[in-house]
Ligand code: SF4
């Protein structure tokens with residue numbers, strides 16, 4: 001690991017909550033490390049395992065998925081379905097040898113800018129500790 | 145097994161003659177040892193082609209998808225559970241089916257038996273609790289219990305869960321089977337060891353998709369492996385592409401797989417891919433109390449939720 005290595009985190013955020021929280025954190029001038037690349041989705045229920053695997057394949061060091069607290073889903077129940085999908089997904093990923101700290105899940109409402117900042121720091125730090133991701137990454141042939 | 149075959153022929157002939165069904169899906173003798181072929185019988189006089197022995201490991205529910213006819217189908221325990229799954233997923237209607245239930249005593253492991261013989265195997269026949277294997281220069285008698293398919297050795301649903309006719313009395317279910325010993329072994333490994341374990345396990349995979357095609361659960365009009373824009377899964381045998389394929393194949397079967405073993409049986413490389421589907425099966429059971437295909441009443445685990453589902457992994 002080189003000295004100046006910084007973890008790249010791909011974040012899948014629900015439009016109705018965590019994305020808003022990130023926005024609020026910005027507007028409120030809360031500081032946090034800039035390691036995340038945010039992808040906005042309509043609901044955590046929209047997150048397919050394919051997205052997470054694709055992020056890792058393309059070289060993400062960590063993935064962070066965040067949606068609305070149970071009971072707060074804009075579509076009433078999307079996050080309840082998502083919760084089961086994520087549980088099985090995370091277990092299978094770890095079963096195949098991916099470190100548990102590579103992939104993170106959280107519930108953050110649009111009002112929780114401070115929770116957003118805290119979780120962002122936690123995610124980034126735990127991925128930083130692991131070092132660069134080597135699992136599920138597809139190394140492409142170098143183009144001259 | 146002769147009794148089974150006779151009864152299967154008799155019931156199938158009757159159903160076709162009486163016009164209760166347009167076809168019967170069953171097995172006929174294959175052209176190679178240990179490879180009975182699924183077949184569709186449409187005329188009563190052809191019912192004589194049907195057979196039953198310990199080489200009927202393929203899951204016949206695979207041939208029901210979206211059919212419109214009235215169908216008689218031969219179903220051992222696992223087939224019946226996949227038929228139930230098909231009904232729940234609207235891939236066939238219960239009233240289209242006459243399920244001919246076969247209380248099953250297990251299928252034999254074709255990969256294992258082939259690996260036990262140095263020369264080409266010419267025939268493999270059932271003889272009660274024994275299996276007679278004739279090869280080019282030898283003849284061996286094996287105990288069936290020792291050459292069972294791995295999934296059959298730990299099967300706890302040998303009897304069909306839904307049926308309209310039965311070809312024999314129900315058999316006793318195995319009670320003390322430890323279904324998840326192999327999964328627990330992998331779970332106990334470090335991340336490093338797990339990664340290596342699956343590297344080795346999947347290295348012989350040639351991406352032929354026989355495992356996918358043999359599986360009754362895989363019926364999407366466009367499979368994720370064929371999607372190209374975006375291409376979620378690389379098409380090569382690059383180890384990461386292969387791993388992604390296996391991850392997603394197993395994941396798609398979550399809460400639906402009945403551990404019928406058809407995927408593993410179909411694999412030309414003999415890869416034990418069931419360790420992936422079994423992990424999901426174990427998790428579904430432990431987290432949601434779910435076993436696939438036991439009823440047509442309840443929604444499968446990824447199609448429902450509880451307010452208090454476990455979420456200790458979520459911050
Ligand atoms: S994944 Fe394999 S064991 Fe499970 S239902 Fe499909 S073919 Fe059977």
Ligand code: SF4
Nearest residue numbers: 349350352353355411
């Ligand atoms: S059948 Fe075997 S070799 Fe073919 S894709 Fe499946 S695991 Fe790979």
